[in-house]
Amino acid sequence: MTSVYGPVADWQSDFDHADPEYNRNIHAIWEDLKAAGCPIARTERYGGAWLPLTHEMVHEIAYDTDHFTSRTVVVGQIKPHEVDHLPEFASPPAPIGGAPPITSDPPFHQHARRLLLPAFAPKKIDPLRPEIERMCNELIDKMGDKDAVDAAVEYSQHIPVMIIAHMLGLPLEDADRFRSWVHLVLESVNAPREEREGRFHEFNEYLETHIRDHIENPREDLINDLLNAELMGTKLTSEMVGGMVTLILIAGIDTTWSGIGNSIWHLATNAVDRRRLAANPDMIPVAVEEFLRAYAPVTMARLVTEDHEFHGVQMKQHDWVLLPFPAANRDPEQFENPTEVVIDREVNRHSAFGLGIHRCIGSNLARLEMNVAVKVFLERFPDFELVTDEETVWSTGQVRGPRRLPVRVLSRR
Amino acid sequence: MRVRVDSSKCQGHNRCYALAPELFDVDDLGNASELNDGVVPAGLEDKARLAAANCPEFAIIIEE
Numbered sequence: 001m002t003s004v005y006g007p008v009a010d011w012q013s014d015f016d017h018a019d020p021e022y023n024r025n026i027h028a029i030w031e032d033l034k035a036a037g038c039p040i041a042r043t044e045r046y047g048g049a050w051l052p053l054t055h056e057m058v059h060e061i062a063y064d065t066d067h068f069t070s071r072t073v074v075v076g077q078i079k080p081h082e083v084d085h086l087p088e089f090a091s092p093p094a095p096i097g098g099a100p101p102i103t104s105d106p107p108f109h110q111h112a113r114r115l116l117l118p119a120f121a122p123k124k125i126d127p128l129r130p131e132i133e134r135m136c137n138e139l140i141d142k143m144g145d146k147d148a149v150d151a152a153v154e155y156s157q158h159i160p161v162m163i164i165a166h167m168l169g170l171p172l173e174d175a176d177r178f179r180s181w182v183h184l185v186l187e188s189v190n191a192p193r194e195e196r197e198g199r200f201h202e203f204n205e206y207l208e209t210h211i212r213d214h215i216e217n218p219r220e221d222l223i224n225d226l227l228n229a230e231l232m233g234t235k236l237t238s239e240m241v242g243g244m245v246t247l248i249l250i251a252g253i254d255t256t257w258s259g260i261g262n263s264i265w266h267l268a269t270n271a272v273d274r275r276r277l278a279a280n281p282d283m284i285p286v287a288v289e290e291f292l293r294a295y296a297p298v299t300m301a302r303l304v305t306e307d308h309e310f311h312g313v314q315m316k317q318h319d320w321v322l323l324p325f326p327a328a329n330r331d332p333e334q335f336e337n338p339t340e341v342v343i344d345r346e347v348n349r350h351s352a353f354g355l356g357i358h359r360c361i362g363s364n365l366a367r368l369e370m371n372v373a374v375k376v377f378l379e380r381f382p383d384f385e386l387v388t389d390e391e392t393v394w395s396t397g398q399v400r401g402p403r404r405l406p407v408r409v410l411s412r413r
Numbered sequence: 414m415r416v417r418v419d420s421s422k423c424q425g426h427n428r429c430y431a432l433a434p435e436l437f438d439v440d441d442l443g444n445a446s447e448l449n450d451g452v453v454p455a456g457l458e459d460k461a462r463l464a465a466a467n468c469p470e471f472a473i474i475i476e477e
Contacts (some may be wrong), residue, residue, distance in 0.1 A: 118441045122427050285431075289467070347466040355469060359424040364443075367431075 003190040004077070005045045012036065015043045015051055017075070017299065017322060018190045023394040027339070030327050040313055046075050049320035050313065055331035057311055058323055061302060062356040065105050068302035068321060070358065071097045074398060075301045075320045076189050099247040100240060102358065109357060115229050116244065116361050119167070119222055125364040128163065132369055135162055136376035148387055151268070152405040155377065156260035159369050164252040168245060169221025170210055177206070182254045187397045207242045222248070255297050256366045258401020260373040262295035263288065266341060268386040268407045273343050278382040281375055287343040288370050293350035294341045296326035299398040300354065325351045326400065383410035414453040415476045416461050418445045422472035429464040429473055436461055
């Protein structure tokens with residue numbers, strides 16, 4: 001799908017985070033902006049958006065839920081207030097939003113969040129380790145003895161979707177459809193609207209069908225738990241269950257797929273770190289935190305609730321504000337040698353999973369999947385390297401990770 | 414040495430529990446708390462410092 005906005009004129013006043021160039025050259029773009037004395041970039045695309053780049057600003061916005069609402073966390077061509085009068089497009093207003101709790105503000109937010117947290121608590125997630133390990137090994141078995149494998153298409157993209165589909169109680173055969181909807185929601189935000197709308201309809205119909213099936217045929221899974229849960233004394237509507245399932249499905253898939261892909265990309269392009277980790281698998285958990293810092297996949301978004309000045313710029317009500325946690329993670333005020341990837345970094349207060357009340361609910365699951373995926377990949381392929389830069393394809397939009405990652409296998413077990 | 418989790422800052426990142434399960438616990442909602450009234454047994458001081466140095470919300474306080 002092509003963009004409705006055309007090429008970027010300059011990154012200071014016309015940035016487009018969904019332009020393929022952005023994710024491909026993200027670190028150089030940020031460095032250039034900061035070197036030009038621009039800690040907060042602007043665009044008139046999407047009806048107007050800001051891109052702050054320092055840890056201080058990102059932290060402040062994440063904590064200031066009065067001036068920055070989460071009603072919609074993915075920047076799009078239409079702002080929610082523009083379609084509030086159209087029943088077919090309107091989403092629930094703040095503080096609820098269309099996919100609670102990620103789209104919710106206080107005080108509603110914490111009530112919705114408490115319904116989901118227990119399913120993702122460390123003690124619930126840790127026992128999944130053997131199953132994830134088995135899946136990862138099976139994916140590598142399937143690759144056979146080819147000289148080159150695609151670590152994104154044949155490996156990382158499958159791992160999170162298998163776990164999430166199982167948790168929710170959705171058929172794993174639909175994995176390709178889930179990935180295509182993730183692409184729709186997150187990647188093609190600057191594609192023509194008529195191309196997008198029909199696909200959204202298809203996604204909503206799919207969810208409605210499966211939620212109805214869960215109501216008629218109860219079973220043990222997260223959709224079932226949500227259908228039986230109470231929020232502030234009343235049962236959830238099936239629309240709200242649909243919103244929560246949307247959140248888990250969209251947020252649970254390509255984020256971790258990107259996190260695994262980014263880790264393998266780093267190892268494929270850095271022989272010293274690769275050999276060090278292959279020889280010392282005990283170092284993997286600390287290294288994964290560094291991959292999360294240096295290549296944090298997720299940038300969130302907020303909407304400005306009222307006109308106000310923010311660090312010298314005039315923000316207007318309904319402006320979008322991107323929350324680039326990956327940029328905050330490379331702020332020299334917060335991290336020593338931030339542009340260097342130090343796989344045994346000891347002090348690492350990275351915000352790959354966000355800051356404040358919206359900390360990623362799935363962070364324990366994402367960490368486990370990344371740890372196991374990196375460990376198994378290195379066990380089976382102790383040595384490998386990137387085929388070429390040109391053949392690596394990066395995602396577009398607010399989640400950054402390789403969508404194609406061909407690596408040449410140099411040794412295998 | 415003692416450690417304390419500032420529950421008004423903790424957002425459940427679970428870094429402390431992952432790095433120093435001897436010193437911290439987490440509940441079903443991901444909230445962390447210090448074990449043993451926060452008293453750090455001899456030999457675990459480095460783990461306590463590591464947990465504090467990896468909390469994204471600056472929620473862990475060390476009292477020496």
